Amino acid sequence: MSINIVCLPGDGIGPEVTESVISVLNAVADKFKLEINIDQQLIGGAAIDATGDPLPAKTVSACQNADAVFLGAIGGPKWDDPNAKVRPEQGLLRLRSAMGVFSNIRPLTVFPELVDASPLKPKVLEGVDFIVVRELTGGIYFGDKHRGENFATDECRYSVEEIERITKVACELAMQRGKKITSVDKANVLETSRLWREVVTKLVSQNYPEIKLEHQLVDSCAMKMIQNPAHFDVVLTENMFGDILSDEASVLAGSMGLLASSSIGEGSGLFEPIHGSAPDIAGQGIANPYASILSAAMMLRWLNYLAEADAIETAVKSSIASGILTRDLKSESEIKTHQVTHAVIQNL
Amino acid sequence: MSINIVCLPGDGIGPEVTESVISVLNAVADKFKLEINIDQQLIGGAAIDATGDPLPAKTVSACQNADAVFLGAIGGPKWDDPNAKVRPEQGLLRLRSAMGVFSNIRPLTVFPELVDASPLKPKVLEGVDFIVVRELTGGIYFGDKHRGENFATDECRYSVEEIERITKVACELAMQRGKKITSVDKANVLETSRLWREVVTKLVSQNYPEIKLEHQLVDSCAMKMIQNPAHFDVVLTENMFGDILSDEASVLAGSMGLLASSSIGEGSGLFEPIHGSAPDIAGQGIANPYASILSAAMMLRWLNYLAEADAIETAVKSSIASGILTRDLKSESEIKTHQVTHAVIQNL
Ligand SMILES: CC(C)[C@H](C(=O)O)[C@@H](O)C(=O)O
Ligand SMILES: CC(C)[C@H](C(=O)O)[C@@H](O)C(=O)O
Numbered sequence: 001m002s003i004n005i006v007c008l009p010g011d012g013i014g015p016e017v018t019e020s021v022i023s024v025l026n027a028v029a030d031k032f033k034l035e036i037n038i039d040q041q042l043i044g045g046a047a048i049d050a051t052g053d054p055l056p057a058k059t060v061s062a063c064q065n066a067d068a069v070f071l072g073a074i075g076g077p078k079w080d081d082p083n084a085k086v087r088p089e090q091g092l093l094r095l096r097s098a099m100g101v102f103s104n105i106r107p108l109t110v111f112p113e114l115v116d117a118s119p120l121k122p123k124v125l126e127g128v129d130f131i132v133v134r135e136l137t138g139g140i141y142f143g144d145k146h147r148g149e150n151f152a153t154d155e156c157r158y159s160v161e162e163i164e165r166i167t168k169v170a171c172e173l174a175m176q177r178g179k180k181i182t183s184v185d186k187a188n189v190l191e192t193s194r195l196w197r198e199v200v201t202k203l204v205s206q207n208y209p210e211i212k213l214e215h216q217l218v219d220s221c222a223m224k225m226i227q228n229p230a231h232f233d234v235v236l237t238e239n240m241f242g243d244i245l246s247d248e249a250s251v252l253a254g255s256m257g258l259l260a261s262s263s264i265g266e267g268s269g270l271f272e273p274i275h276g277s278a279p280d281i282a283g284q285g286i287a288n289p290y291a292s293i294l295s296a297a298m299m300l301r302w303l304n305y306l307a308e309a310d311a312i313e314t315a316v317k318s319s320i321a322s323g324i325l326t327r328d329l330k331s332e333s334e335i336k337t338h339q340v341t342h343a344v345i346q347n348l
Numbered sequence: 349m350s351i352n353i354v355c356l357p358g359d360g361i362g363p364e365v366t367e368s369v370i371s372v373l374n375a376v377a378d379k380f381k382l383e384i385n386i387d388q389q390l391i392g393g394a395a396i397d398a399t400g401d402p403l404p405a406k407t408v409s410a411c412q413n414a415d416a417v418f419l420g421a422i423g424g425p426k427w428d429d430p431n432a433k434v435r436p437e438q439g440l441l442r443l444r445s446a447m448g449v450f451s452n453i454r455p456l457t458v459f460p461e462l463v464d465a466s467p468l469k470p471k472v473l474e475g476v477d478f479i480v481v482r483e484l485t486g487g488i489y490f491g492d493k494h495r496g497e498n499f500a501t502d503e504c505r506y507s508v509e510e511i512e513r514i515t516k517v518a519c520e521l522a523m524q525r526g527k528k529i530t531s532v533d534k535a536n537v538l539e540t541s542r543l544w545r546e547v548v549t550k551l552v553s554q555n556y557p558e559i560k561l562e563h564q565l566v567d568s569c570a571m572k573m574i575q576n577p578a579h580f581d582v583v584l585t586e587n588m589f590g591d592i593l594s595d596e597a598s599v600l601a602g603s604m605g606l607l608a609s610s611s612i613g614e615g616s617g618l619f620e621p622i623h624g625s626a627p628d629i630a631g632q633g634i635a636n637p638y639a640s641i642l643s644a645a646m647m648l649r650w651l652n653y654l655a656e657a658d659a660i661e662t663a664v665k666s667s668i669a670s671g672i673l674t675r676d677l678k679s680e681s682e683i684k685t686h687q688v689t690h691a692v693i694q695n696l
Contacts, residue, residue, distance in 0.1 A: 075536070083542070083546075087536065089536040089537065093537070119468050119469055119472040119574050119575050120467050120468060120469065120574075121467055121468065121469055124467040140488075140504065140537075140538065141537055143501070145538070145539035146539065147539055147542075147543065150507055150508045150509070151505060151506060151507040151508065151543070152505070152506060152539040152540045152542065152543035153491070153503055153504060153505045153539065153540065154503075154504045154538045154539050154540050155501055155502075155503050155504075156488065156501060156502045156503075156504065157499060157500070157501045158499060158500060159498055159499040160498045160499065161498070186588070186591075188423070188435065188437040189437065189441070189488075189489055190488065190493070190502045191493035191494065191495055191500040191501065191502050192500045192501065192502050194431070194495075194500065195495065195499070195500035198431075218591075218592055219591045219592050219595040220595065220624075222570070222592045222593075222595050222596040223595050223596060223598065223599050223604075226467050226468075226574060226596065226599045227467050227599055240534070241592075243534075243566075243567045244566055244567050244570045244589075244592055245570075247567040247568065247570050247571050248570040248571060248574065248596065250571065251571050251574045251575055276568075
């Protein structure tokens with residue numbers, strides 16, 4: 001058995017957490033007698049520096065032919081000029097499009113060890129366990145953009161088909177969980193949201209009669225996610241609202257340092273930690289690799305290597321429980337990235 | 349001296365809180381020997397029921413000719429069909445446009461009495477005191493909307509002039525406070541955001557060199573507002589992001605029941621509580637009128653009746669301190685709307 005993985009280290013702490021993922025994957029391969037082939041490719045700022053292009057053609061074809069792709073992080077102040085012709089983020093957006101990964105899935109679990117680190121009261125966090133399903137290759141992210149002499153425009157566009165396929169993903173997830181979907185839109189203002197609401201309502205009622213569907217406006221959802229996060233099971237939303245709400249949701253967990261995400265579609269999947277490139281701590285060897293390691297576990301689970309995924313998750317839990325926490329999780333800790341990697345591998 | 353106020357009760361609990369505002373304004377008029385003329389007009393669902401139009405022409409001209417306008421709340425399940433030709437919200441959006449109130453200003457103060465009611469830990473709430481300045485008559489709210497056979501579109505459009513005038517409002521506010529502006533956009537994805545960032549940067553550096561300006565992406569702002577809300581002084585943003593972020597911010601306060609907002613531009617201003625029409629409790633006489641009464645104080649302050657505004661705010665504070673709290677502020681309370689009104693008037 002062999003698995004072909006493309007790793008995209010990217011920028012900032014990306015290379016450091018990717019190194020950690022590669023070590024863990026190699027250890028898993030040893031333990032489970034698997035062949036895991038890892039091919040590293042360029043993306044983001046690193047790719048701009050090397051080739052002038054944030055997503056070289058070679059990276060695209062490698063990703064399209066891989067079984068799955070792991071991405072570290074992209075972007076940083078070096079490439080941040082809003083007027084620059086090429087930006088790291090374009091690499092990520094084009095990759096999502098090229099891979100056809102139209103659904104971004106972010107589970108939100110609150111680790112008991114981190115309740116203290118959350119800005120929310122422990123009572124509010126009781127029973128919080130939901131998933132944000134964000135449409136990832138449509139909407140205002142990919143619509144026409146225009147700059148006139150004294151104005152600018154961005155078009156938000158959604159087709160029925162784009163809404164249907166992401167709704168199906170949310171429904172399949174909901175059926176394995178609490179059978180409840182909160183679809184988020186701004187139907188009192190936007191035409192795309194009214195279409196969204198219609199299509200979601202029709203698809204769920206015709207094909208998933210067991211699912212309890214509710215609609216919520218994005219502004220009130222932004223409140224409820226903090227006031228009563230235990231209310232949610234599966235949150236389904238479009239690209240821009242999903243970007244905002246899934247980042248907001250991540251705060252509940254106390255740290256982004258444990259949150260993984262997967263982006264899937266029809267071909268290979270893309271797995272990444274939800275934290276960014278953290279340029280302020282890059283290169284110091286102190287980045288927290290847990291979210292990346294958990295993204296790798298998510299990747300193996302998606303590839304149907306369930307025992308391997310379980311092993312990684314259990315090893316991460318043991319390492320956390322034994323206090324192997326980087327500075328972002330425990331103030332004044334001096335634990336380094338490689339020590340976390342080592343602990344996880346030991347616990348495998 | 350006479351002041352001409354238009355009151356728009358609207359829907360749900362709107363009429364109940366408006367009644368409270370009218371009583372308080374009348375009491376202020378008595379006490380300060382002012383003439384306050386109050387003209388009630390239709391808007392929203394109530395206007396649809398009476399005239400078929402959520403914003404009758406008579407309401408528009410009354411509002412344009414008033415010194416200031418107070419709005420209760422609009423909308424409710426009765427008019428919620430997303431396919432309806434007329435919707436209550438259209439009335440509000442058209443009113444904002446007709447009155448030219450391009451800036452929505454929402455101060456976020458945490459009342460000590462409500463720290464317990466906030467989902468956030470008291471430590472996180474220490475020193476929180478910021479203002480959200482939201483552009484209110486542009487962006488995707490007012491751009492072209494289109495429904496095709498299998499798709500829908502909404503256009504987000506901003507002109508340089510629209511960005512400049514709202515930035516000036518934020519700068520003037522910042523100069524009276526901490527001289528710090530956090531401008532929120534999604535410049536790594538949207539063309540309108542790149543224009544936004546350019547225009548804000550240029551205007552602030554050329555005209556307000558004392559102001560410390562920072563730019564933040566909307567997704568990370570949604571996190572920071574919960575993680576470290578004391579960071580903010582003046583948050584400046586476009587219409588859609590402002591809708592989401594200002595609602596999210598309101599959660600910090602423990603209840604929306606004390607939060608007022610003003611929408612101002614070149615003519616008369618529009619003042620409203622930030623809570624909605626709360627159809628679930630409408631008609632029961634238990635709505636919390638504090639946010640509305642505080643909106644009326646904000647209105648008098650804007651009209652330069654400072655002693656009158658102070659008097660209302662002090663009366664509200666005393667009433668709250670003496671425990672006159674409706675159910676939303678104190679569970680199982682049986683205090684009614686008219687009792688709050690009465691207490692505030694007594695304390696004037
Ligand atoms: C980097 C940026 C373009 C991206 C997005 O907005 O989608 C990021 O915020 C994310 O959520 O993955
Ligand atoms: C009712 C709705 C159209 C409105 C908006 O989105 O602007 C409301 O949410 C607000 O914030 O005043």
